[in-house]
Amino acid sequence: MTTIPLKLKSEAGLLKLNEPAPIWTTGSVATPAGPVYKALTSLSPQDCREHFRCRISAYRDNFIVEPGIYAVGSPDENSEVFASANYKYSFDLLRQSLDGLNGWILVLDTKGINVWCAAGKGSFGTVELIKKISDCKLASIVSHRRIIVPQLGAPGICSYLVTKKTGFKVYYGPVYAKNIPAYLEADRKASPEMRTVQFTIKDRLILTPMEIIPAMKNYPLFALIILLSFGLQPSGIIFRDAFYGGFHFLVLGMLAVVSGAFITPLLLPAIPFRSFAIKGWLAGISTVFAYHKIFAPSIFTSLPLSVVAYIFFPAASSYIALQFTGSTTFTGMSGVKKELKYGIPAYMTAVVISLILLSAYKLMEWRLL
Amino acid sequence: MKYLANVATLTLNKDKCTGCGNCAEVCPHAVLEIQDKKAFITDPDRCMECGACQTNCPFEAVGVDKGVGCAAALINSMIYGGEPSCDCSAPQEGKAKSCC
Ligand code: SF4
Ligand code: SF4
Numbered sequence: 192m193t194t195i196p197l198k199l200k201s202e203a204g205l206l207k208l209n210e211p212a213p214i215w216t217t218g219s220v221a222t223p224a225g226p227v228y229k230a231l232t233s234l235s236p237q238d239c240r241e242h243f244r245c246r247i248s249a250y251r252d253n254f255i256v257e258p259g260i261y262a263v264g265s266p267d268e269n270s271e272v273f274a275s276a277n278y279k280y281s282f283d284l285l286r287q288s289l290d291g292l293n294g295w296i297l298v299l300d301t302k303g304i305n306v307w308c309a310a311g312k313g314s315f316g317t318v319e320l321i322k323k324i325s326d327c328k329l330a331s332i333v334s335h336r337r338i339i340v341p342q343l344g345a346p347g348i349c350s351y352l353v354t355k356k357t358g359f360k361v362y363y364g365p366v367y368a369k370n371i372p373a374y375l376e377a378d379r380k381a382s383p384e385m386r387t388v389q390f391t392i393k394d395r396l397i398l399t400p401m402e403i404i405p406a407m408k409n410y411p412l413f414a415l416i417i418l419l420s421f422g423l424q425p426s427g428i429i430f431r432d433a434f435y436g437g438f439h440f441l442v443l444g445m446l447a448v449v450s451g452a453f454i455t456p457l458l459l460p461a462i463p464f465r466s467f468a469i470k471g472w473l474a475g476i477s478t479v480f481a482y483h484k485i486f487a488p489s490i491f492t493s494l495p496l497s498v499v500a501y502i503f504f505p506a507a508s509s510y511i512a513l514q515f516t517g518s519t520t521f522t523g524m525s526g527v528k529k530e531l532k533y534g535i536p537a538y539m540t541a542v543v544i545s546l547i548l549l550s551a552y553k554l555m556e557w558r559l560l
Numbered sequence: 561m562k563y564l565a566n567v568a569t570l571t572l573n574k575d576k577c578t579g580c581g582n583c584a585e586v587c588p589h590a591v592l593e594i595q596d597k598k599a600f601i602t603d604p605d606r607c608m609e610c611g612a613c614q615t616n617c618p619f620e621a622v623g624v625d626k627g628v629g630c631a632a633a634l635i636n637s638m639i640y641g642g643e644p645s646c647d648c649s650a651p652q653e654g655k656a657k658s659c660c
Pocket of ligand 2: 570
């Protein structure tokens with residue numbers, strides 16, 4: 192086993208007496224390396240509010256836990272050590288699932304990013320894990336040499352290198368923290384179910400707000416273009432025309448967001464084809480068709496406008512649906528690259544054709560064509 | 561749920577493989593299994609190119625072109641250059657925003 196360098200200054204995560212304790216801690220535990228905060232294993236109403244805000248907004252910034260070591264329950268030198276990211280959401284899920292157990296949590300500095308994304312970037316990685324094991328003097332806190340790392344951290348962690356450098360053997364825990372008690376019960380063996388990621392309808396539903404909100408960011412620009420182009424007359428901008436002419440396009444724009452960012456993610460396995468671009472396009476064209484048939488709005492009496500409706504909105508829905516690849520648990524880079532290779536030229540063509548047809552419609556309206 | 565067929569870059573060199581089982585343990589989609597003391601690719605279409613198997617194989621027997629399967633990340637890297645990463649932000653003000 193390698194020797195752990197001793198440092199005299201206060202170590203990250205070990206209790207800092209002159210700072211107020213985080214509200215999710217309850218006192219401290221003495222260790223040979225100094226006192227360590229004891230984390231609560233239940234969430235306070237404030238924690239839950241933070242989690243909710245985190246699902247619907249960019250409040251995700253600075254949602255962090257100070258990296259270092261924390262205690263759960265009344266751990267001793269034989270208790271297990273669990274590695275975590277310093278994204279507070281990840282940390283909260285872990286401490287919650289350790290309720291009733293005694294253990295240590297080693298929080299790596301992942302810059303507030305969750306285990307999976309941080310492992311992809313490498314901040315939840317071999318170097319950081321080795322550094323934290325040494326900085327927190329883990330070898331003096333526990334007498335065994337085991338560390339349980341979440342399986343989704345595996346892309347960043349080279350287990351045999353960690354063992355070589357620190358003497359600690361990496362045990363990959365289950366994908367989901369909630370399975371930790373069962374995993375420990377089975378002597379640190381994860382069943383095949385515990386090893387695979389799921390992507391249930393509930394998982395997908397929770398992700399939809401963060402698909403809809405970014406997609407809506409472009410909506411004001413879209414609305415402006417529509418209102419301007421419908422309102423524009425040789426005599427200036429007529430607001431009545433802008434609204435009556437543009438209204439159905441504004442609704443269709445909203446429907447494209449709904450179909451790409453909500454319907455497609457939700458019905459993902461039920462929509463045919465594996466490509467997200469095609470799934471989104473199918474959902475989009477179905478909504479345009481439904482809107483056409485149910486409300487039979489006036490725009491569909493004009494040939495150029497109905498062509499625009501059937502070209503532009505399904506393409507927009509497809510583009511928005513493609514963004515969902517960033518939130519799934521099963522899309523790989525080569526696949527997304529392939530979709531973009533065919534998708535981007537197709538989207539650009541759709542936009543250009545739509546603009547040409549819209550201009551043609553205006554020229555016809557002004558009897559110039 | 562499976563993503564596009566025949567695109568994953570996963571490769572396995574059975575001659576180098578010792579059947580240690582590390583790759584099968586870390587794969588979140590059960591793409592790799594151990595059969596007759598060697599790793600075995602069950603269904604390459606399930607591979608999401610996370611790279612966990614490659615990083616944890618002590619014998620360089622598995623290879624994969626590791627990357628993020630995220631359209632926004634890839635589009636950002638096309639526009640602004642740089643490696644596609646799970647940052648959810650263009651490199652504005654040099655400040656990376658946390659996502660996911
Ligand atoms: S980790 Fe490498 S050596 Fe071990 S079973 Fe997998 S491919 Fe074979
Ligand atoms: S890259 Fe990831 S998903 Fe693909 S086989 Fe390896 S561990 Fe499994």
